[in-house]
Amino acid sequence: MQSVERALDLIEALDAAGRAMSVSELAAAIGLPAGTIHRLLRTLVDRGYAHQLPDRRYATGSRIAQLAANANALLGLRARPVLRDLARELGETANLAMLSSDAAEYIAQVAGTHSIRMFTEVGHRAPLHSTGVGKALLSQLPEQSVRRLLGRAGMRRHTPNTIVDLAAMLTELDGVRGRGYAVDDSEMELGVRCVAVPFFAGLPYAVSVSGPEPRMTDELLAKAARALALAADKLRAELDDAGARDGPDGAKS
Amino acid sequence: MQSVERALDLIEALDAAGRAMSVSELAAAIGLPAGTIHRLLRTLVDRGYAHQLPDRRYATGSRIAQLAANANALLGLRARPVLRDLARELGETANLAMLSSDAAEYIAQVAGTHSIRMFTEVGHRAPLHSTGVGKALLSQLPEQSVRRLLGRAGMRRHTPNTIVDLAAMLTELDGVRGRGYAVDDSEMELGVRCVAVPFFAGLPYAVSVSGPEPRMTDELLAKAARALALAADKLRAELDDAGARDGPDGAKS
DNA sequence: TATCAGTATTCCACGATGCGGAATATCAGA
DNA sequence: TCTGATATTCCGCATCGTGGAATACTGATA
Secondary structure (H helix, E strand, C coil), X not given: CHHHHHHXXXXXXXXXXXXXXXXXXXXXXXXXXXXHHHHHHHHHHHCCCEEECCCCCEEECHHHHHHHHHHHHHHHHHHHHHHHHHHHHHCCEEEEXXXXXXXXXXXXXXXXXXXXXXXXXXXCEECCCCCHHHHHHHCCCCHHHHHHHHHHHCCCCCCCCCCCCHHHHHHHHHHHHHHCCEEEECCCCCCEEEEEEEEECCCEEEEEEEEECCCCCHHHHHHHHHHHHHHHHHHHHHHCCHHHHXXXXXXXX | CHHHHHHHHHXXXXXXXXXXXXXXXXXXXXXXXXXXXXXXXXXXXXXXXXXECCCCCEEECHHHHHHHHHHHHHHHHHHHHHHHHHHHXXXXXXXXXXXXXXXXXXEEEECCXXXXXXXXXXXXXXXXXXXXXXXXXXXXCCHHHHHHHHHHHCCCCCCCCCCCCHHHHHHHHHHHHHHCCEEEECCCXXXXXXXXXEEECCCEEEEEEEEEXXXXXXXXXXXXXXXXXXXXXHHHHHHCCHHHHHCCHHHCC
């Protein structure tokens, strides 16, 4: 339906900009006359999906944040079967995290089968530089974005292993891209190891398993990396509803 | 624009349900023929705003979560001027939090003017039962929802002052409703006091100031409650873009 | 203060797109 | 296999969305 598509194009243009836009800017971005843009915007503003600033520009409205309150929880539900299989297969706690502003936000978790298990609260936001999922998320960004995010968030030392030097981090991220997975080797918390695989499902995500160092042997890490790569493929297919429109991304494994 | 309104009605119906719905259910909820609902849904599914389960039902799609990544940050920006005035007027750290699942999520913060200041990371999720903002958020919910949320999240003791008994909490929330504000008196962290005022802007929110106990005198608490009530009115007007459609809620101060 | 250029907003005739009812396909349960 | 309920598709029609043009608004400049 043409008019609905156009309204959604507007919502997405405002989101992509991350700032207020004028009618002319939106008209140029979407390729429609100003009058049409304005009529669509009127509906979006009436419904709270956009709001207008005093200088006549428009920005994303609060209704999106209201809808969002439930959206991550629903994604977490959809990811659970994949995480459950991972936790069962590897015996360690499986996590799903997404890039949220300048942090890694955990949106789902399934505990491992051992008595001593990792626990990270769903909704918890972890530093990008010192966690496996964080490094997996960063590996998906251009260097410029990495510099901006880490510059803003800082690179605080959590343990003697934490990478706190930007150049070292950029090198580490090259390694992540080459291997296909990131490792947190007691960088966030002493005695905790984590391996994480990045995937893109409309946003950067990472799926990981984490556990205590004595159990997270190099052999398990290698096995986990393979299982995580398969899980990432499944999660990409499950979590990117809009991806179906962009072509067979699922084929790029 | 009729067709855009109808598509947004669908998005909101799926969100409000928080679970998958059939075409018939959606048709009944919105009051349109099944064929019309189906045509709208096809566009929403194509764009990732809805997704279809194998049993033919539909649920919120992942595109909403993708949009959400920026939405809270934008709300935080819009709230800043009000929080800045509060921090300047009272000298203590001002916070804005929203109800997110079963926690209070901080979406904006402006530090106070003293050398020793409260710091809570934006995006941090705090327990509802043991924080001022959490109790302010809960005070806006029916008892049944309070029971469900606290049952699910638990009521863990953080300090000797923490309320860990449900009946005591329900009584406390009655008090919050009567006074118009909630107080955290070393319930989350010893030596930290917070006063928070609830408001509704499409979702439950709370605006608060917090500081160390020696500075958070009863006199300051009373003064802060008054300032916070005014701030809540401003924030309600600023953050509820969809509210304009529902009538003059701003008049219910 | 007046003017002007750029931009946002409003108006309107027209036809394309969205509409709803009916036909057809699918699904789950007996 | 059959059946009833429901989802999906099809199609004629008219209403709603369209884009161009007219009008209103704004900020910068003289």
